[in-house]
Amino acid sequence: xxxxxxxxxxxxxxxxxxxxxxxxxxxxxxxxxxxxxxxxxxxxxxxxxxxxxxxxxxxxxxxxxxxxxxxxxxxxxxxxxxxxxxxxxxxxxxxxxxxxxxxxxxxxxxxxxxxxxxxxxxxxxxxxxxxxxxxxxxxxxxxxxxxxxxxxxxxxxxxxxxxxxxxxxxxxxxxxxxxxxxxxxxxxxxxxxxxxxxxxxxxxxxxxxxxxxxxxxxx
Numbered sequence: 001x002x003x004x005x006x007x008x009x010x011x012x013x014x015x016x017x018x019x020x021x022x023x024x025x026x027x028x029x030x031x032x033x034x035x036x037x038x039x040x041x042x043x044x045x046x047x048x049x050x051x052x053x054x055x056x057x058x059x060x061x062x063x064x065x066x067x068x069x070x071x072x073x074x075x076x077x078x079x080x081x082x083x084x085x086x087x088x089x090x091x092x093x094x095x096x097x098x099x100x101x102x103x104x105x106x107x108x109x110x111x112x113x114x115x116x117x118x119x120x121x122x123x124x125x126x127x128x129x130x131x132x133x134x135x136x137x138x139x140x141x142x143x144x145x146x147x148x149x150x151x152x153x154x155x156x157x158x159x160x161x162x163x164x165x166x167x168x169x170x171x172x173x174x175x176x177x178x179x180x181x182x183x184x185x186x187x188x189x190x191x192x193x194x195x196x197x198x199x200x201x202x203x204x205x206x207x208x209x210x211x212x213x214x215x216x217x218x219x
Contacts, residue, residue, distance in 0.1 A: 001188050002032055013039065016185060020115050020178075021124035025186060028129075041140040042130055046147060048122075049131045056147055063155045064105035071099040072106060075159040083166050084110070091117055104157035107165055114174040145219070153216060161208040168200065 003014040013035040018025070027033075036042070066072065073081050084106065088095040091113050098106060122128060134141050145153075177200075184192045201209045 001185055001190060001193065002029070002035075004035070011038075015126065017045070017126040018182065018185060019125045019127060020112065020120040020122055021126060021129070022120055022182070023124065025124065025126070025182065026129075036130060036133065039139070041142050042134045043142045043144055044127045044131060045143070045145045046150060047131060047141050047143050048128060049135060051147060059147070059151050060105070063151060064102050066100055066102060072101060072103070072159075073099055075103070076163055080163045080166050087113075102155070103159045103162035104154045107157050107162050108154065110166065111174065115178055118175045120178070149219075153211065156211055157208065165208065 001016045005012045005014060013032075015032060072084075076084075084098060085095050087093070087110060088098055093109070093113060098109065101109065131141065133139075177196075181193070181196060184196065201213075
C-alpha cells in the first residue's frame, strides 16, 4: 500500500508502516525503494534508532506501573483477569508482573508478545528498515510524533478499553490477525485492509479508536 501525493512543486510518498515485521515483507517493490532514493527526507512516527532508552524506561515506570499494593486486578473484572492469566500461561509471562502494569502497558504487552513469540521482529519493521537506510545515506529524518507524545497518547488507555480489547476477536487469535494484515499489506489490497480494520474497530472501544486514530490524526 503505497501512495504518491504531488503538487506543482513537491512530491510526498506515503507508505503504511508495520512496526514488527518478518522476512516475508522483503524485498520491497522497486517503486518504493526508488521513491526513498529520490526523497530529501524520511518522516516517521518516532526515530527509534535514536531514542533515549533511559528516559523511556523512566517514563514507563512513571506512567505504566501501579504504586504500592495496587494492581490491575483491582480495576478489571473477573473475566478479563482470567483471560489475561491464561495469556500469561500460554506465553510464559509471569502474571504477577503483568498485574503491576497499568491498562495501557498491558495492552501493549498483549498485542506484541504473541507476535514476537511467532517470529516477528522489531528489526524487520518497515520504519526500522528505512531508518537504517536513512542513517547510512545521511538522509534527514523527521519525527512526526515524539516518545513523550506517544506515551501520553497510549497512557490514556483505560481499564474499560483494555477489557473490550481483550474480549475482541483479534485478541483471541493475534497471530492470525496480524498475519492477515501483513498479507493484505504485501498484496496492496486496500479494500480488504479497510474491511479488517472496520471489523476490529466495531468490536473494540469507540473511545480507544478516537484516541488512537481520529484525534491523533489531527496532529
